[in-house]
Amino acid sequence: MIGQGNSGASPMLALAPMQDVTDLAYMRTLTRIHCLPDFWVTPYFRSTRTTCAMSEGPLRCIMENPAGIPVWAQLAGSTATPLLRDAEALMQLPVAGINLNVGCPSPLVNRHGAGAGLLRKLPLLREIALALRAQLPPGAWSVKCRIGWERAEEFPRVLDALCDSHPDMLMVHARTRKQLYAGEPCMAAVRLAVRRGSCPVFANGDISSMEEARIWLNTVEPAGLMIGRGLVRNPYLLRELRGGSAPTAEEMQEYYAVLLEETGHHLERYTPSGHCNRMKKYLAFCYQDFSADAEYKLRRCTNPTEMGRLLQLARGGPNAS
Numbered sequence: 001m002i003g004q005g006n007s008g009a010s011p012m013l014a015l016a017p018m019q020d021v022t023d024l025a026y027m028r029t030l031t032r033i034h035c036l037p038d039f040w041v042t043p044y045f046r047s048t049r050t051t052c053a054m055s056e057g058p059l060r061c062i063m064e065n066p067a068g069i070p071v072w073a074q075l076a077g078s079t080a081t082p083l084l085r086d087a088e089a090l091m092q093l094p095v096a097g098i099n100l101n102v103g104c105p106s107p108l109v110n111r112h113g114a115g116a117g118l119l120r121k122l123p124l125l126r127e128i129a130l131a132l133r134a135q136l137p138p139g140a141w142s143v144k145c146r147i148g149w150e151r152a153e154e155f156p157r158v159l160d161a162l163c164d165s166h167p168d169m170l171m172v173h174a175r176t177r178k179q180l181y182a183g184e185p186c187m188a189a190v191r192l193a194v195r196r197g198s199c200p201v202f203a204n205g206d207i208s209s210m211e212e213a214r215i216w217l218n219t220v221e222p223a224g225l226m227i228g229r230g231l232v233r234n235p236y237l238l239r240e241l242r243g244g245s246a247p248t249a250e251e252m253q254e255y256y257a258v259l260l261e262e263t264g265h266h267l268e269r270y271t272p273s274g275h276c277n278r279m280k281k282y283l284a285f286c287y288q289d290f291s292a293d294a295e296y297k298l299r300r301c302t303n304p305t306e307m308g309r310l311l312q313l314a315r316g317g318p319n320a321s
């Protein structure tokens, strides 16, 4: 077990939502290999004036939830009324609560003022946050945000806008919208949110090893860590963070094999090449652990049996030699 948060308790561990990646196949895989986060946040449901796109992927994580862990439904939108309507509908399902997406950098989503787009309209963000708080039961309101649109210096005002609504949890991807998914995460910003002390804060952004986790926990002292790409690459990091061992090569191979099998079971319409293409959505975060030759072959592979064989031979994983 590493790190002690502000409360002295060990840090909570959450999987960061990732569209088309943290789906039911992935959830079933983590369940089967016994590496589960403390709770799940779905990728976002897009909330607009006319409709809430109830995408099947996130919906299945809520309805089928093989892990039995709490699942938060994430909403992305830019107007209070539809968000309230969709939060109410989602709260009829077996969810732990509603998580507002204030971080998605997609130009399409941002053009409509949703996701990170809300960071440019802080009075509106405050209004939406207060409205959701008023509607949701205690314990069921959380936010995942970035630290600003362009500069980390924006974050204190973002925090003001959000904290007035007393979220029950705040997950902070420690980057601005401008940084997208690269560039140095800003620990000082997350530390600011932790210091404010208004709710448990989760640190997110490029935590993919015990060493990085340690630095975050010691420097920032968050209530928890939220990890995305690092867990797709190595889900056993959760076990290590809880005081267990690093994965063996055999365990990594089992992970790839189970993921390949579950991916095949959960395709809408099965084709061998569709199966491989779906699998490549996860492998995108694993290639760094394979040889250049294995990566080359995996990227071109269209036959699931061959892909399974390549994955067993590749001996991937962060500790592979």
Ligand SMILES: Cc1cc2nc3c(=O)[nH]c(=O)nc-3n(C[C@H](O)[C@H](O)[C@H](O)COP(=O)(O)O)c2cc1C
Residues within 6 Å of the ligand: 016, 017, 018, 019, 020, 021, 042, 043, 044, 074, 101, 103, 104, 144, 173, 181, 204, 205, 206, 207, 226, 227, 228, 229, 230
């Ligand atoms: C492919 C992909 C899809 C993502 N989808 C979502 C999403 O639906 N909702 C969300 O809040 N964040 C989403 N994110 C952002 C992640 O949750 C996370 O904040 C980001 O990847 C940084 O964490 P990491 O370095 O641990 O991956 C996505 C990221 C990626 C790479």
